[in-house]
Amino acid sequence: MSIASFTSVLIWLPMAAAVVVWILPLSRYATGSLAVLVSLVEVGLWIEQTVRFDFHRSGLQMSQDTPWIKDLHVSYHVGEYGFSLWLVGLTVIAMTACIGYGYWVGRDHPRAYFGLMLFLTGATVGVFVSQDLLLFYAFFEAMLIPLYVLIGVWGGPGRLGAMVKLLLYTMAGSLVMLAAIIVYGLKVHTFDLVDSPTSYSRWLFLGFMLAFAIKAPLFPFHGWLPDSYREAPPEVTAVLSGVIAKAGTYGMLRIAITKFPDPAGFYRTSIMALAAAALIYGSILAFRAPDFRGVVAYSSMAQSGLIALGLFSGTGLGYDGAVLQMVAHGLVSVSLFLIAGAVERRTSTGEFKLLGGMAKGRPALATLLMATGVISLAVPGSASFAGEFLILAGAYQRAWWWAVIGGVSIVLAAMYMLRLISAVLHDARGSTVSDTALDLRPGELALVVPLVGVLLALSVWPAAISHHSFAGDNPATAIKAQFK
Amino acid sequence: MIATPHVDWFAISTILVLLGAAGIALLGAVLVPQRWRRAFAATVAVLGSAGAIVAAVWLYVDSASGHRVIADGFYRDRWTALAQVIICAIALATALISVEHIPEEHVSEFFALLLASTAGMAFFVGAANLMTLFLSLEWFSIALYVMCAIDYDREGSLEAGLKYLIVGSFGSASLLFGSALVYGATNHIGFAEIAQAVAQHGLHGDLLLVLGLAMIIAGLGFKMSAAPFHMWTPDVYEGAPTPLTAFMSSATKVAALVLTLRLMRTAFPQETHLWSWAFAGIAVASLVIGNFAALVQRNVKRILAYSSVSHAGFLLIGLSAGTALGARAMMFYLVPYAAMAFGSFAIIAARERELGEAVTLENLAGFGWERPFLGVAMWFFMFGFAGLPLGGGFIGKFYVLSAAYEHGWTWLVIVGVLATLVSLYYYLGIVRALYVRPAATVGAPAIAGGSPAREPFLHAAVGLALTVSIGSLFAVGPLITLARHAAASLLF
Numbered sequence: 001m002s003i004a005s006f007t008s009v010l011i012w013l014p015m016a017a018a019v020v021v022w023i024l025p026l027s028r029y030a031t032g033s034l035a036v037l038v039s040l041v042e043v044g045l046w047i048e049q050t051v052r053f054d055f056h057r058s059g060l061q062m063s064q065d066t067p068w069i070k071d072l073h074v075s076y077h078v079g080e081y082g083f084s085l086w087l088v089g090l091t092v093i094a095m096t097a098c099i100g101y102g103y104w105v106g107r108d109h110p111r112a113y114f115g116l117m118l119f120l121t122g123a124t125v126g127v128f129v130s131q132d133l134l135l136f137y138a139f140f141e142a143m144l145i146p147l148y149v150l151i152g153v154w155g156g157p158g159r160l161g162a163m164v165k166l167l168l169y170t171m172a173g174s175l176v177m178l179a180a181i182i183v184y185g186l187k188v189h190t191f192d193l194v195d196s197p198t199s200y201s202r203w204l205f206l207g208f209m210l211a212f213a214i215k216a217p218l219f220p221f222h223g224w225l226p227d228s229y230r231e232a233p234p235e236v237t238a239v240l241s242g243v244i245a246k247a248g249t250y251g252m253l254r255i256a257i258t259k260f261p262d263p264a265g266f267y268r269t270s271i272m273a274l275a276a277a278a279l280i281y282g283s284i285l286a287f288r289a290p291d292f293r294g295v296v297a298y299s300s301m302a303q304s305g306l307i308a309l310g311l312f313s314g315t316g317l318g319y320d321g322a323v324l325q326m327v328a329h330g331l332v333s334v335s336l337f338l339i340a341g342a343v344e345r346r347t348s349t350g351e352f353k354l355l356g357g358m359a360k361g362r363p364a365l366a367t368l369l370m371a372t373g374v375i376s377l378a379v380p381g382s383a384s385f386a387g388e389f390l391i392l393a394g395a396y397q398r399a400w401w402w403a404v405i406g407g408v409s410i411v412l413a414a415m416y417m418l419r420l421i422s423a424v425l426h427d428a429r430g431s432t433v434s435d436t437a438l439d440l441r442p443g444e445l446a447l448v449v450p451l452v453g454v455l456l457a458l459s460v461w462p463a464a465i466s467h468h469s470f471a472g473d474n475p476a477t478a479i480k481a482q483f484k
Numbered sequence: 485m486i487a488t489p490h491v492d493w494f495a496i497s498t499i500l501v502l503l504g505a506a507g508i509a510l511l512g513a514v515l516v517p518q519r520w521r522r523a524f525a526a527t528v529a530v531l532g533s534a535g536a537i538v539a540a541v542w543l544y545v546d547s548a549s550g551h552r553v554i555a556d557g558f559y560r561d562r563w564t565a566l567a568q569v570i571i572c573a574i575a576l577a578t579a580l581i582s583v584e585h586i587p588e589e590h591v592s593e594f595f596a597l598l599l600a601s602t603a604g605m606a607f608f609v610g611a612a613n614l615m616t617l618f619l620s621l622e623w624f625s626i627a628l629y630v631m632c633a634i635d636y637d638r639e640g641s642l643e644a645g646l647k648y649l650i651v652g653s654f655g656s657a658s659l660l661f662g663s664a665l666v667y668g669a670t671n672h673i674g675f676a677e678i679a680q681a682v683a684q685h686g687l688h689g690d691l692l693l694v695l696g697l698a699m700i701i702a703g704l705g706f707k708m709s710a711a712p713f714h715m716w717t718p719d720v721y722e723g724a725p726t727p728l729t730a731f732m733s734s735a736t737k738v739a740a741l742v743l744t745l746r747l748m749r750t751a752f753p754q755e756t757h758l759w760s761w762a763f764a765g766i767a768v769a770s771l772v773i774g775n776f777a778a779l780v781q782r783n784v785k786r787i788l789a790y791s792s793v794s795h796a797g798f799l800l801i802g803l804s805a806g807t808a809l810g811a812r813a814m815m816f817y818l819v820p821y822a823a824m825a826f827g828s829f830a831i832i833a834a835r836e837r838e839l840g841e842a843v844t845l846e847n848l849a850g851f852g853w854e855r856p857f858l859g860v861a862m863w864f865f866m867f868g869f870a871g872l873p874l875g876g877g878f879i880g881k882f883y884v885l886s887a888a889y890e891h892g893w894t895w896l897v898i899v900g901v902l903a904t905l906v907s908l909y910y911y912l913g914i915v916r917a918l919y920v921r922p923a924a925t926v927g928a929p930a931i932a933g934g935s936p937a938r939e940p941f942l943h944a945a946v947g948l949a950l951t952v953s954i955g956s957l958f959a960v961g962p963l964i965t966l967a968r969h970a971a972a973s974l975l976f
Binding site (some may be wrong): 148153 | 809812853860867872873874879883886889890894897898901902904908909915916919920960964968
């Protein structure tokens with residue numbers, strides 16, 4: 001099997017496993033083990049790809065191209081660039097942890113559940129490697145289908161409203177994008193992302209941006225976020241904020257900015273303003289949120305704003321920082337939501353006023369939450385710090401006051417993260433925290449510790465991503481050349 | 485001695501096979517003992533429609549250059565043959581679900597009528613003049629009227645039959661009147677001759693002709709249940725025996741759309757701008773009315789009926805473009821559409837039998853967990869209808885919208901996209917009912933006791949529909965090639 005076909009295998013292996021899980025009447029144990037095994041194989045395949053990836057070469061790597069709909073020039077074209085490789089890595093690692101979490105807590109209807117999680121893995125990888133607009137759209141939508149059911153079936157009491165909101169919001173964006181894709185693809189006679197020329201159309205740019213801004217989400221398109229993040233099962237929220245939201249910012253980088261350089265420049269200030277609004281507003285909401293998940297949910301929105309700020313700063317530092325921050329924040333938020341899930345399992349609530357004092361007698365929980373929280377608030381030396389610093393430096397090159405706004409948000413991040421940590425771990429013991437509530441169990445540690453380990457590794461060597469995302473480590477040139 | 489035209493028997497072999505099978509099934513009603521009657525009639529129907537599929541495929545392969553046969557009354561070409569394949573496949577699947585779902589009385593007659601109406605549709609899609617068009621329309625419609633009312637102990641069934649008869653006759657009358665006006669204007673009834681006459685005598689824009697065209701469009705609009713000619717659809721779909729609803733929602737629509745595009749292309753090419761706009765208008769009306777009306781329904785058959793109206797709109801977007809791409813798009817979209825429409829009604833039939841009452845969003849609760857295969861299939865059909873990439877419906881939507889854009893109608897693309905967004909809400913409502921809504925809140929459904937019937941044939945039919953629906957996503961290339969060759973018969 002050639003290395004190029006690995007990309008396809010990364011998409012279709014979990015999908016095939018999903019079908020197997022749905023069809024074969026396996027036991028709960030066998031189903032969960034198979035799902036975890038497949039997701040570990042995915043990680044292995046991704047590592048193999050990373051080892052063989054040539055980070056100095058420009059152009060698409062590990063690619064496969066087969067015609068799909070010939071008369072409209074649509075093809076099954078997949079492949080990876082440096083930054084997509086990192087996002088695929090984020091996906092497979094995060095999905096492994098989340099599938100493992102589902103296994104650990106023993107979700108009802110295991111076959112349906114693990115099948116959907118595997119399907120979600122394949123679809124999300126598909127988004128990051130598609131090099132054809134229609135294929136990209138298909139995966140972008142396909143991600144939503146399992147999410148919808150995962151929230152609807154395994155979610156909390158308010159799940160009915162949450163799922164409808166999530167779906168209508170995101171589909172509204174996606175369908176506008178579909179119209180834009182049709183118009184753009186037929187106009188330039190190809191749907192291939194690599195071959196298609198750049199466009200000057202502002203309408204098309206806005207069509208694409210709407211979908212990405214909703215998915216990310218940027219202010220004011222975040223209406224679906226609080227409900228979904230609160231009502232979904234914790235591991236699904238983790239995927240949603242850690243990975244799916246990154247599909248929005250990835251789309252901005254791969255399509256909106258690359259294919260529409262002129263409109264992107266035209267709307268730069270407005271989009272950066274929206275991004276900054278998401279950043280500040282999200283941070284303030286996170287500071288005001290009354291519960292664990294609320295804080296992490298709004299902080300994710302703030303981080304999406306920060307990433308968009310970096311991307312639309314249009315500077316090399318901004319691009320590098322954005323890619324690094326996508327991965328770092330993805331890992332952080334997956335870890336935090338999984339820990340939130342662990343806390344909720346012990347206390348059956350995430351409300352701060354009912355929590356507190358959990359550090360006492362629970363060293364593992366305290367250490368991990370502290371470590372993740374500190375990385376999340378971008379303490380100097382952490383991966384998030386590297387990412388945010390690059391983004392702010394990039395934004396500064398655009399105009400100094402963008403960096404000031406970003407700087408304010410870092411202060412706010414410290415405020416809401418420390419508030420979270422103290423409300424959960426310290427303070428007086430909350431009414432729902434019983435003395436017998438256990439520390440993190442080995443199973444949970446096995447899920448969260450590797451994530452934090454990767455984060456620490458990235459903190460030591462952030463350049464692994466920031467210097468290896470664009471060919472020749474020169475993002476602006478690479479984007480101008482459309483990654484050719 | 486009356487001179488008879490030369491008959492190309494092979495060209496009508498599909499129809500002959502179906503009619504022969506219908507005759508045998510009907511004989512079964514008299515000659516076969518009661519307890520074997522169901523098995524006998526069903527076997528004949530399945531074999532008959534399978535034979536018809538073979539004949540139609542053969543016809544497709546052997547009719548590369550399309551021409552008219554039998555006194556220029558019937559087109560022997562790939563457009564006809566491909567539509568026949570689709571229609572006969574639907575008939576086959578309908579026969580499968582009917583085995584378990586048609587009441588004991590008149591079971592032979594039901595299968596005989598099913599085969600007869602399929603034969604009528606197979607003839608309808610190849611009609612080459614206004615006379616054969618009208619005759620075959622009545623042929624399959626009358627069979628459908630009777631089948632709607634076949635369960636005459638049920639008030640709903642009788643009502644559906646009557647309603648369909650009255651409204652359908654109105655449509656037929658409009659079509660007939662329109663045909664007469666066109667004949668009056670051009671002195672011809674052959675599609676090709678009408679176009680010639682219009683060209684020769686400069687009848688372009690002639691009042692009589694345009695009026696006739698409008699009435700023909702209205703008449704056909706009834707059959708494809710496009711708004712504003714859709715009023716009968718929800719009532720009839722709700723009242724008719726559900727296997728028949730499955731058949732009507734898929735096969736009738738295929739026949740009506742395929743014939744309409746041929747008629748417009750071959751008989752009225754000079755009036756393209758007129759019918760193009762007319763169908764675009766009808767498409768928009770169907771999308772708006774179908775989708776918004778479906779939002780407020782609780783009865784699942786009615787939701788699906790309105791969904792069928794809205795899909796008439798989507799399919800008409802392809803038709804209204806009036807281009808080769810549009811024809812291809814429509815023909816392609818018909819394949820997953822027919823599979824999804826058929827499959828979803830078949831699943832409702834299963835639930836209906838289980839409950840012994842009409843299926844609503846409330847009593848659908850928990851069905852997905854109780855009958856996993858049917859639940860997952862329904863899930864695929866609903867998301868497929870909504871245009872999510874779980875089946876060929878996604879590519880179908882993409883195709884028809886592409887056709888609209890290529891025609892220069894970006895506004896129609898936007899209307900289509902918005903309609904899809906609205907439609908999401910009720911399709912998801914069904915999925916939500918299947919899996920999410922807790923069964924406890926609606927009270928235990930009145931299941932007749934014991935585990936649900938096994939229904940192997942229904943499962944087979946749903947499996948077939950699911951395979952076609954998902955398969956058409958991956959097999960776009962070959963299907964489009966077939967559709968392209970078929971559309972080539974329409975002189976693009």
